[in-house]
Amino acid sequence: MRLEFHPLPSAEVELIHRTGRDSYANPVERHASAEEGGMPCRHCLQNVPAGQPYLTLAHRPFQGQNPFTETGPIYLCDPICAAAVPSPEPPAFLAADHYILRGYSAEERIVYGTGAVTPRDALADYAAQLLARDDIAFVDLRSASNNCFLCRIKAA
Incomplete structure (x- = not known):
């Protein structure tokens, strides 16, 4: 079986950037990355480069809502980045054990x-x-x- 690791869909990321709102309609937070390797973008599946801006927001990566549609914080490059191509390789930003x-x-x-x-x-x-x-x-x-x-x- 061939696996593919997928980023967040570009349409979802574009909506977040356009509206400045998260999954609960709250404003996204804007920050600058203090160091390399600290903020993994869920769209390009790379770490936000040091000194570059990024968004922090609550995101629910599901189409519908039910008791199992979990929400959590994510990071996105700001401005919007190019989406990662789905790949059989895990994202390069995975550094934990x-x-x-x-x-x-x-x-x-x-x-x-x-x-x-x-x-x-x-x-x-x-x-x-x-x-x-x-x-x-x-x-x-x-x-x-x-x-x-x-x-x-x-x-x-």
Whole structure:
């Protein structure tokens, strides 16, 4: 199975930049990156370069709303950056030892028993195991320390 790590869709990111609002219609925060490697953009899937501006906002990476559509803080380059091309390689900004992978149904509901803290070098293997199941439509990759959404993994 070929996996692809997907950034946030450009249409969503463009809407955030155009309106200056997050998933709850609250204003986004604007900051400048103090150091290289600290703010991973969910659109280009790169770290915001040192000294460059970025947005901080609450984001819910789901189409609908139900009890399982989690929200968390994310960062985006400011101004808008080019979207990362979906790739079989995990994003380069992943520097932690462990991450959370969680499988979701086509109805955007967590499939119980799929959430696991996973070592960085095992992300692709565990995501492939989950996506081989008929009841899992996509896998979300999240920070193990802060539970922030990082990217979505799909079968190609």
